[in-house]
Amino acid sequence: xxxxxxxxxxxxxxxxxxxxxxxxxxxxxxxxxxxxxxxxxxxxxxxxxxxxxxxxxxxxxxxxxxxxxxxxxxxxxxxxxxxxxxxxxxxxxxxxxxxxxxxxxxxxxxxxxxxxxxxxxxxxxxxxxxxxxxxxxxxxxxxxxxxxxxxxxxxxxxxxxxxxxxx
Amino acid sequence: xxxxxxxxxxxxxxxxxxxxxxxxxxxxxxxxxxxxxxxxxxxxxxxxxxxxxxxxxxxxxxxxxxxxxxxxxxxxxxxxxxxxxxxxxxxxxxxxxxxxxxxxxxxxxxxxxxxxxxxxxxxxxxxxxxxxxxxxxxxxxxxxxxxxxxxxxxxxxxxxxxxxxxxxxxxxxxxxxxxxxxxxxxxxxxxxxxxxxxxxxxxxxxxxxxxxxxxxxxxxxxxxxxxxxxxxxxxxxxxxxxxxxxxxxxxxx
Numbered sequence: 001x002x003x004x005x006x007x008x009x010x011x012x013x014x015x016x017x018x019x020x021x022x023x024x025x026x027x028x029x030x031x032x033x034x035x036x037x038x039x040x041x042x043x044x045x046x047x048x049x050x051x052x053x054x055x056x057x058x059x060x061x062x063x064x065x066x067x068x069x070x071x072x073x074x075x076x077x078x079x080x081x082x083x084x085x086x087x088x089x090x091x092x093x094x095x096x097x098x099x100x101x102x103x104x105x106x107x108x109x110x111x112x113x114x115x116x117x118x119x120x121x122x123x124x125x126x127x128x129x130x131x132x133x134x135x136x137x138x139x140x141x142x143x144x145x146x147x148x149x150x151x152x153x154x155x156x157x158x159x160x161x162x163x164x165x166x167x
Numbered sequence: 168x169x170x171x172x173x174x175x176x177x178x179x180x181x182x183x184x185x186x187x188x189x190x191x192x193x194x195x196x197x198x199x200x201x202x203x204x205x206x207x208x209x210x211x212x213x214x215x216x217x218x219x220x221x222x223x224x225x226x227x228x229x230x231x232x233x234x235x236x237x238x239x240x241x242x243x244x245x246x247x248x249x250x251x252x253x254x255x256x257x258x259x260x261x262x263x264x265x266x267x268x269x270x271x272x273x274x275x276x277x278x279x280x281x282x283x284x285x286x287x288x289x290x291x292x293x294x295x296x297x298x299x300x301x302x303x304x305x306x307x308x309x310x311x312x313x314x315x316x317x318x319x320x321x322x323x324x325x326x327x328x329x330x331x332x333x334x335x336x337x338x339x340x341x342x343x344x345x346x347x348x349x350x351x352x353x354x355x356x357x358x359x360x361x362x363x364x365x366x367x368x369x370x371x372x373x374x375x376x377x378x379x380x381x382x383x384x385x386x387x388x389x390x391x392x393x394x395x396x397x398x399x400x401x402x403x404x405x406x407x408x409x410x411x412x413x414x415x416x417x418x419x420x
Contacts, residue, residue: 051213051292053209053210053213053296054210054213054214054292055209055211055213055214055216056213084217084289084292085287085288085291085292086291087291087292088292118298118301118302119302120306120309120372121306121309141200141203142203142303143202143203143206143207143303145202147210147296151202
């Protein structure tokens with residue numbers, strides 16, 4: 001995370017720890033790394049967020065949740081601004097977030113950007129099965145149930161699972 | 168004015184192809200590929216939203232992203248004809264996606280370093296996703312072209328159907344020329360060279376011959392979309408896309 005906290009913004013960051021991604025409800029917006037900046041001026045607060053994927057339909061819900069939580073905590077007015085640059089990367093996801101993802105049954109993103117290239121038919125990225133910890137897995141489809149995930153299957157325990165692809 | 172038009176051009180391409188791809192939802196040949204094409208759809212519609220939001224800011228007359236998508240009439244849409252063509256079979260959809268992703272990839276690669284900050288930010292963000300689209304569609308062109316006799320035949324047929332809609336991608340409209348002169352948009356001539364190289368590379372790997380023939384014959388190229396002169400398919404798309412706002416202006420969820 002690229003943020004600094006001080007005595008004024010600290011309570012806001014604490015509140016944001018409890019604003020969850022509606023599609024992956026174990027991850028907070030901080031775990032995801034989408035909160036880029038918080039500024040507080042008296043009762044007024046501005047939160048700057050960046051989308052994970054361009055078309056992520058969860059962004060509007062996330063925006064509204066942040067607003068609701070901060071208003072409930074007594075801040076007013078609350079503005080949530082969206083910026084696109086610099087573009088979000090899974091490198092911004094917290095270690096805590098990766099642990100929670102795995103516990104939830106979604107393989108967390110690998111640390112290196114191995115998939116954002118143009119080489120065709122390359123050997124699948126090594127992804128660990130979140131159920132039995134085997135590395136003996138294969139990719140079924142590079143697109144999954146949401147924009148941020150790919151579909152994998154474990155060759156050992158045979159369970160299919162989502163992989164939060166590195167981006 | 169050129170900046171608004173150029174932004175709308177980028178938005179309309181993304182919206183129309185996104186809309187066409189979304190027609191596959193629930194109809195894909197297998198579940199995983201149905202999910203893939205609709206994910207691509209989602210990315211494209213997301214891009215369109217970002218561009219329309221910026222266009223609304225530029226226009227500054229109370230327009231919103233929805234005004235552009237739902238209330239403009241056919242002549243105001245600037246998308247290339249390629250993006251509005253019917254899906255055809257899976258091969259034709261794949262081919263169109265490859266040809267367009269190849270274009271979008273090269274375009275955004277330059278746009279992200281252009282002089283307009285917001286367009287550069289949208290492009291840099293989208294480029295990561297377009298990389299997936301290009302890789303996925305390239306692999307499928309090869310798989311189908313170099314697959315069975317039937318899949319090969321259909322890919323050749325798809326090329327015959329849509330190749331003549333690719334020329335327009337590289338014929339600049341006035342707003343593209345101005346955007347280029349202002350250091351915002353790339354030169355389409357340079358883009359075309361890289362685009363053709365990639366097409367050649369993938370078609371060769373896919374054992375597709377029609378491409379060589381198409382260029383040798385210097386086929387007629389359709390154009391006009393960038394200026395708002397669309398195919399007969401466009402009106403049907405808008406009828407579906409805009410029905411709610413036409414029937415119930417201002418309706419909201």
